[in-house]
Amino acid sequence: MEAATARIGRGKRRKKKDKSYGTEERRLAALLLSPAMVVILLVAAYPIGYAVWLSLTEYSVRVPGLWRFVGFDNYSEAFGSTEFWDAVKTTFLFTIISVTLELAIGLAMALAMHAAFKGRGLLRTVILVPWAVLTVVSAITWKTLFEPNLGLVPTILGKFGIAENVVWLGQSGYALTVMIVADVWKTAPFMALLLLAGLQVIPDDVYDAAKVDGATTWQRFRSITLPLLLPAILVALIFRTLDALRIFDLPFVLTGGTNGTSTLSLIAQKELTTNNLIGYGSALSVLTFIIVMAVSFIYIKSVGGNIRSLAEDD
Amino acid sequence: MEAHAMERVSAEPRVTEARGPRRNWVRPVLMWLGVAAIVIFCLFPFYWLVNVSLKTGADLSQADLFPPNPSLDNYDSIFKNGDFTSALRNSIIVTTITTVLALVVGSFAAYALARLRFPNKFLLLGVILSISTFPPIAIAAPIFKLWTDLGLYDTYAGLIIPYLTFALPLAIYILTSFFKEIPKELEEAALVDGATYFQAFRKVILPLAAPGLVTAGLLTAFFVWNEFLLAQTLTSSPKAFTVPVAVANFTGSSKFEIPLGTISAASVVITVPLVAAVIIFQKRIVAGLTAGAVKG
């Protein structure tokens, strides 16, 4: 015990990494980490492994319990199906558009909140309301707002002669638009918060110095704000991109995946539950998993800084 | 005026530079417009929900901005609906238990990560965090099969275990950041006085990390309360289904006019406490959400 304590004290003053960790420290660490790791391994690693196994099989829909090993057949079927590639296209299209919009609108909101000298408290509260609303509830609300005949949006737009006779959730392109609107509504405020936090860390002196040098508002924004905000923007982008790639709740409730709103998660679920195709559905789930993890890997490589600093021993 | 501006803490509003008489009114007006736009953008759909929840019968076919004959009938009927009240009860129980467990298990792990030294920390942290990026659909079917065989389908435990897995990464991340903020000297002093690691943890770190615990707890609770895909896959009866499942199956995918009012009432009922919590704990939530953005 004494030795361990002494070592902690000494560790701070060292410059090099001290690799001679006490076994007690390691055992304690192992102990403290074990509940978390057990849960995580049990519920994340094992099911993924099982899903991969299932994706290599096919269960009969004609004879209960009968199954056979089919290797990569399910995967080649996925790669050859329009449904899969449509879902990939839809998912990425949705992700790119909504994340861009959320970033832009979130940035605008953050700048407004940063510059506002009154009503800040109100804004910070108000801005969390969309985030507090359940995804399912938000989907239902937007579905109602866009319903033909009863919905507020078609009624108002109709008065301006815009998009008359458009059955929003019943037409390709329009349905995706509603989905994007609903998602942007819910998460642009969240982006605004992240960006606002980033904005508030930028010291005023930098701006003042630039003003003294005669920089215009736009130049200040471009050369000071944006670069200094980049870390916050990247973090916001990671969160939102990964969420958008995995999206399920919103299209499921909004349209059931019809009219061009079928995302990867949605088609996987459909094949599993509606068509009883356990093997094929699992293959789609695994493909979804791989795609999402690939994107997250790319991101983490670029923004690993935060995690690294957390992992550093001080 | 410039000097005063620079002395202010950066969290204070930036005072704009001296303006000429002509531009005096533009900025405040723009600002108020901006504020108004944000408020309307954020609040309108929720307002609409409340609006519809107060309508009944034929009014539901109209797109009026205000309920012509406001009534609380819808609220009355959802509270009499056994499915809804069961879902509320289930959600509350599952959320509470998951949050408590996430905080307990998470703080153990966070302490180890923040304070103790052992090899491969970065790898471990990376693995833990990558879990939170899993698409739930990928594990939904396997867990469904597993739970069916183990008898955990349609039970609280069946939900709590996967929820814990998804909640832990975020909780660990937040708690680790908070633990790291606490100066080591405090612990070291306690250890020198003869306390064990655990006592140091309990008496020194925990109280100081309380804000972090509240934040992690709130974010975990929000996540669990809101979760839909796993809840729908792993439950099917009032025994265990949660609020998002009950609300989504209220609607099904049909658009019955009559349930629309009650669905909205149900939605309002489950959103209002969340909004209240958000208002009260606003600072904590923001701190937690932005923990990653600002550090490093």
Add this chain to the structure above:
Amino acid sequence: MMKTPRMLAALVVSALFAIAGCGGGGDDSGGTPQAEKATQAKATGDVTWCIGKDTTGSFSTVVDNFNKANPKANAKLVELPTSADDQRRLQVQRLRAKSSECDVLGMDVIWTAEYAAQGWLKDVSDYISQNGDKFIKSTVDTTDYNGKNWAVPFNSNAGFIYYRTDEVNSAPKDWESLYKEAADKNGIVYQGFRYEGLTVNFLELLYSKGGSIISDDGKTSTADSQEVKDVLKFMGDGIKNGSAPKAVTTYQEEESRRAFESGGATFMRNWPYAYALGKKSKIGSKFDIANFPGFSGQQGAGVLGGYNLGISAFSKNPSGSLAFIEFATKPDQQKIMATEASLPPTTSATYDDPAVKKALPFADQLKTAIEQAKPRPVSPVYPQISEAVYNNVYDVLQGKASPDDAAKKMNDEINKALQTF
């Protein structure tokens, strides 16, 4: 003191297992439940009946009546959403989980083969062989899979044309003139959304042309045929020239019913249930109902719908469930559903009951329609077959595919589905 964290961890884990409590696994007892007659007063135990939303209260009435007649039993109604697809999804989920929550399943006739193939239903062939003559034969056929019966017909269904009596003089003689008249007046509304209902609407037209989508032996697709292309063209043109509003592509049964009831359409294709509800609406006195016309020179055709009652393979009370099913399919209970919910009975005798004739003025036409209706393809992969049909019909309705291309694609997709392992 080092033990404390360990104890805590152990406590947590054991708490988790304590919460695990009772699971959902039902006991998987095989064998046919006894098909005794007059099992009524001996019925015991809990019986949970899972079926779609009870829009008229008639299901609850049947449950109450059963409980009164069987004091030792306790039947309960669990309502599933109105959409058939959602009902199926929720039933299949429970069945896959081997949950004993549902004892009696209210299944759309098209799910019976699929559920049977998956081993989710109890064999009721004995019951049917003893009681089958009560029922209209075509309805019993829907309970047949691989030579055995897996359910008891509960209610049947065949579609009708509803028409506004103040806008047209009489029901049109054939589909062509109906669509023409619709284009001149306020149009026809039907179920054109991308779901099972569209398959039904499509087949009603196709069968009248003498076409089919599956060969008689059920092994190959016959969708790449002239009849299919003609019907696709007919439906697609119907939207293009205004016989049907574009909005029909978002309609299921309820939406088309509401559109018709609000006065927005001259014609509607819908199931009989809309009759009772329509009579209570603002156009109550202004509409009537007629059997389907055929294409000119041909017979009108129907597609058999309806619900069967099956016993879940995981039910903990199979005998009580059978007793409940027997009760619910008795003519006097069928009468309640006919008069209160316009649900066509499956027992022939019920159609002759004066009260039923009064509530369903078209009772005779209904019985004939049901007797002559054709079932949809009976196959465990029916969901995929139906998807192949409704996806391609939908594309034609939306103007995104030509009838020829859609027919070919439908054909390919059905063949692929039929090859499912």
